[in-house]
Amino acid sequence: MKCRKCGGAAVLELRRHNAAFCEPDFLEFFRNQVREAIRKYRMLAPGERVLVAVSGGKDSLALWDVLIDEGYQTTGLYLDLGIFDYSVESKARCEAFAARRAAPLIVSRVADAIGAPVPVIKNVTRRPPCSGCGLSKRYLMNRAALEHGFPVVATGHNLDDEAATLFGSVMHWQTDALPRQSPALASTHPKLVRRVKPLYRLSERETAAFAFLRRIDYIVEECPFAKGATSIQHKQILDRMEDASPGAKHNFLFGFLEKAQPAFARAEPVALNECARCGQVTTGTLCAFCKLADQVKRAT
Ligand code: Q46
Numbered sequence: 001m002k003c004r005k006c007g008g009a010a011v012l013e014l015r016r017h018n019a020a021f022c023e024p025d026f027l028e029f030f031r032n033q034v035r036e037a038i039r040k041y042r043m044l045a046p047g048e049r050v051l052v053a054v055s056g057g058k059d060s061l062a063l064w065d066v067l068i069d070e071g072y073q074t075t076g077l078y079l080d081l082g083i084f085d086y087s088v089e090s091k092a093r094c095e096a097f098a099a100r101r102a103a104p105l106i107v108s109r110v111a112d113a114i115g116a117p118v119p120v121i122k123n124v125t126r127r128p129p130c131s132g133c134g135l136s137k138r139y140l141m142n143r144a145a146l147e148h149g150f151p152v153v154a155t156g157h158n159l160d161d162e163a164a165t166l167f168g169s170v171m172h173w174q175t176d177a178l179p180r181q182s183p184a185l186a187s188t189h190p191k192l193v194r195r196v197k198p199l200y201r202l203s204e205r206e207t208a209a210f211a212f213l214r215r216i217d218y219i220v221e222e223c224p225f226a227k228g229a230t231s232i233q234h235k236q237i238l239d240r241m242e243d244a245s246p247g248a249k250h251n252f253l254f255g256f257l258e259k260a261q262p263a264f265a266r267a268e269p270v271a272l273n274e275c276a277r278c279g280q281v282t283t284g285t286l287c288a289f290c291k292l293a294d295q296v297k298r299a300t
Pocket residue numbers: 081118129130131133134223224225226229
């Protein structure tokens with residue numbers, strides 16, 4: 001196998017690109033894909049302050065690594081979900097990465113914000129753990145960005161994540177979710193920061209290879225609650241399609257973004273208010289996070 005760029009010995013074959021790369025050319029290919037994502041969706045201004053949501057996994061730490069090297073003023077945000085050893089280990093990886101790159105890291109505990117960690121929230125609500133967890137993460141990311149004066153939050157969602165989310169939304173025809181399925185979400189309210197996903201052009205295998213080659217120490221284990229989550233089942237289905245037909249995920253996601261998404265755009269923007277208690281954005285009077293906090297308080 002020869003590198004497409006230099007003809008040297010390749011370390012990685014990318015079937016969907018019908019190409020193989022040596023180590024330096026793969027790293028450059030990876031960074032170019034991030035640059036292209038940022039350019040195409042105008043995700044970040046040069047040198048902008050960016051809050052990077054990090055979980056300790058390969059994707060978010062690879063993203064942070066690239067953004068630091070691209071000259072953005074980054075700060076990491078680690079949300080401690082209180083999920084047993086998984087949270088202890090993943091926090092340690094984020095702290096070690098931040099120390100190695102001499103980058104600031106904010107740590108925020110879900111239990112401090114809502115009154116209980118994710119496993120307790122799951123028991124209180126009797127809903128899948130990812131439901132309360134996802135809601136809390138979205139809320140706390142936005143709140144941390146506002147409190148610390150960041151105009152934008154970057155997350156490590158990759159091509160596999162985005163294709164699986166799209167697949168799930170299409171399977172259930174969640175037409176509310178489809179307009180928001182985008183690599184970049186603009187701010188539609190002064191209290192809502194922009195959200196961007198600069199890794200959306202890169203597969204999970206590619207981010208794993210990048211993290212490995214950059215010697216990033218990341219947590220390999222998944223969250224224990226990920227097992228059985230429907231998003232994992234959707235990923236497995238898409239993996240089988242990708243095996244049979246390299247490029248299937250890319251075509252599914254990119255085809256949607258380029259050709260289908262405009263058909264689902266809302267004619268009228270959703271009216272947003274400020275939560276009567278916390279002041280964060282909501283479509284009702286009290287936001288979903290404050291309602292969840294009340295539910296936790298009543299039960300604990
Ligand atoms: S952390 Fe939270 Fe994920 Fe664990 S409980 Fe679900 S949403 S799987 S990315």
